[in-house]
Amino acid sequence: MSDLLELPWTEARGQVSPREYVDACLRAIANRNESLNAFLHVNGGAGEGVLPIALKDNIVTTDMPSTCGSRILGDFQSPFDATAAARLRARGASFVGKTNMDEFAMGSSNEHSAFGPARNPWDVSRVPGGSSGGSAAAVAARMVPVALGSETGGSVRQPAALCGVVGLKPTYGRISRSGLVAFASSLDQIGIVTKTVRDCAEVLGIVAGYDPMDSTSSTVTVDDYTADLEAGLKGLRFGIVREALALLEGEVRANFDEAVAVLRGSGAVIEEVSIPTIGYAIAVYYIVANAEASANLSRFDGIRYGHRSERASTLEEVYDDSRGEGFGAEVKRRIMLGTFALSSGYYDAYYGRAQRVRAKLRHEIAEAFRGVDFLITPTTPEPAFPIGAKAEDPLSMYLSDIFTAPANLVGIPAIAVPSGFSKAGLPLSLQIMAPHFEELPLFRAAAGYERETIHWRKLPPGLH
């Protein structure tokens, strides 16, 4: 039965009953979660399903708690399903569990989870990435075929890269955010983690589309995203971002060069493009995301739901103490930075300036897409790092998202596809970005590259 979980969802589902499929996942979770800590809740009573799926713990459902990796939510249980979850249920999905994450999706390593970090299946002394590290680890370790995560600055693609699986951030507005606990509303988007590009394309077709509960969700037609998976790479134009290239070194550079050679060898056209402002994306991101977070997280007040301080005796103390006790260090740091950037006297110098630089980046990326169909970079500047390596240096942790954050700031879709392994056996990843709502060609490009390489068949050690 473990062979079944090694197959992509779209191959396995025809070979097994919905009951057996879910039970196989529950057994795999029981065997592997103790060492990986990928799941915060396991739904032992999960019903049969043609798609056993794990949800990041900031996507709410009625049948499990939603902690967002935080103590401040206590035993919160949502009275409604997130729209993406409801659409999956309607198509026969079964929710087998909720996955570990950096608290409120703020982090790139899972070390900011209030419930201990998830671990990387390729090397349990290393991080799985974040913030959707539990979702990426769960798919990489073949505990579930598919998991949903969420993206604000790379939180699906970066852990997918570090765990050797496929990770998609769709166009902003492609998937309803209703029921995704808000972090930074102009950046947030639900993402998908799978073993293969085909699985990812098919799941997007289920969850994408307009939702009256999210006024930022788009009415643009949902394509059959599997339609062009076999169309190949011939004639597709890929732009290498020159400024990103300058930041690469060592194995990551060599691996990226190999990926480019594969694309070229398959008939793709490779060009160099310039996006001068891309190096400022992290600085922009940490102002915009934190400003929005400081507003969104004001809802955690100790009154309506979640943790309430027992020592508070005035209303002010209910707010201050409940939040002081309930939030972890990174969340407080980000709320503080965001509050500062929006505060009187600093707003224009920080938030206003960051938004103007964001607009410039959007303009430059639109210009780059005049000449090419896709932009490519490595997904991450380095493979998975050891747990603790960046724990004392928030800034170096933030730079893990240097290649992924631009897509969130601009709202375009981007996908991480496994591109090989480092000498130490750690996964490496290629990122492909496309213009707004161009997921159909994005999947074509990703599938074309995947077919030439097929890294997804390799299993993490210990799973043979």
Place this chain on the structure above:
Amino acid sequence: MDIDRDEARRIAQLAHLEFDDAGLDRMASEMTKILSYIDQLREVDADAFEEHDVTVTPFRDDEPRPSISREDVARNAPAWRDGLFVVPKVIGGE
């Protein structure tokens, strides 16, 4: 941009977060370091661009529709009585 303990305290009050002095000092030094990185944005000439140039989020029609039930709200409330949230007295105290 340097953040000192007093500035950190001012921001913490705005953000409704409780810190002790050691916590404020640590936060001040971390914020100073992060803001010094963010200050590189001053190098970018973005004067030709607007703060808000994205499409405005459309409004939905303002039509009545069912909300979640009181029972569902009560289930997650830390303090609840007679169909209401309970908070410390804010009027006529002292």
